[in-house]
Amino acid sequence: MRRICWIIYNGFLPGDKFRDYAEMIQKAAINHGHEASIYTNDEVISFLNETPSLLAEQITKLPHYVVFTDKDIYLAKQLELLGIPVFNSADTIEISDDKIKTYQYLAKRNIAIPKTIIAPKTFGCHLDTEKKFLKQVREQLAFPFIIKEAFGSFGEQVYLIQNELEMKKQLKAITDQPFMFQEFIQTSYGKDVRIQVVGSEVITAMLRTSNGDFRANVTTGGKMQTYEPSKQEKKIAIQATKAIGADFAGVDLLFGKDETPIVCEVNSNAHIRNLLECTGINVADFIISYIEKRLKEGII
Helix, strand or coil: CCCCCEEEEECCCCCCCHHHHHHHHHHHHHHHHCCCEEEEECEEEEECCCCCCCHHHCCCCCCCCEECCCHHHHHHHHHCCCCCECCCCCCHHHHHCCHHHHHHHHCCCCCCCCCCCECCCCCCCCCCCCHHHHHHHHHHHHEEEEEEEEECCCCEEEEEEECCCHHHHHHHCCCCEEEEEEECCCCCCEEEEEEECCCCEEEEEEEEEEECCCCCHHHCCEEEEECCHHHHHHHHHHHHHHCCCCCEEEEEEEECCCCCCCEEEECCCCCHHHHHHCCCCCHHHHHHHHHHHHHHHCCC
16 A cells, blocks of 8 residues: 655744744655655644544645644644644644653653652743742752743853843843753753654754853754664653653753763654765664554554
8 A cells, every 4th residue: 555644844933944844754754665744743734623624725635644743732632633643743742842841751751850840930020039939949949040031942041040130131042931940960961862763763863062151962062973762761761752652853962971861852843864975874764664663464
């Protein structure tokens, strides 16, 4: 049977990297003999009446599966309601997109993360630095520490706070965005590891380093090189992927004391172009092979 695949990405975001990721998945699917089409999230519209359906003029039949490379959770859920297997699932994307939820799921599985304190919801009111809550933050997390917004990508919305003045300034700037206070892992300053997991297998990894920034994201100027993760790093990356229910994910690890791995983030829609350029391994092929296996096994 010739499987029909849709790859959906967000057509509203600037730059070519989102389309590029979709095209990498499309090419891999075609190489596996699938009929693969790319759609933006405004070309496949969710419609609700007595039943859920889709509005899309160019679509004549539904796909056998969807690779969802976006964070439009409502659309992903709509596709699932229509009985279409979606990789990754809407629930997984929702957890991964919200860093606070991600850390909650990781902590529930006893997976190593930085010490994290979730900021209370303030409904637009600024946190008074004399509040008992912030005194507890200062007791648990000595300066410097991290303030991290729940939603953000490419190392943005993450701030290294050195002192009280910087904390007051950042709290004022954040306003009503959900955020957390987090332990700063000094031993991992300017370096981390991106490990790509598909299913229960580590496919490839790269070390990212930065000389001038505490973050090592390539988007913020970090350099990359091939990396062979240890057994412990592989184990925790797979555990983190499963903790959020992901079929595949890019797991970012920090280096703790004695290089003990600590999970920084779990990215359900991790871009794979940099991994290909760094390691020569095309993760898209592994993703499609994994999906084929899941569909053949009839698990979905």
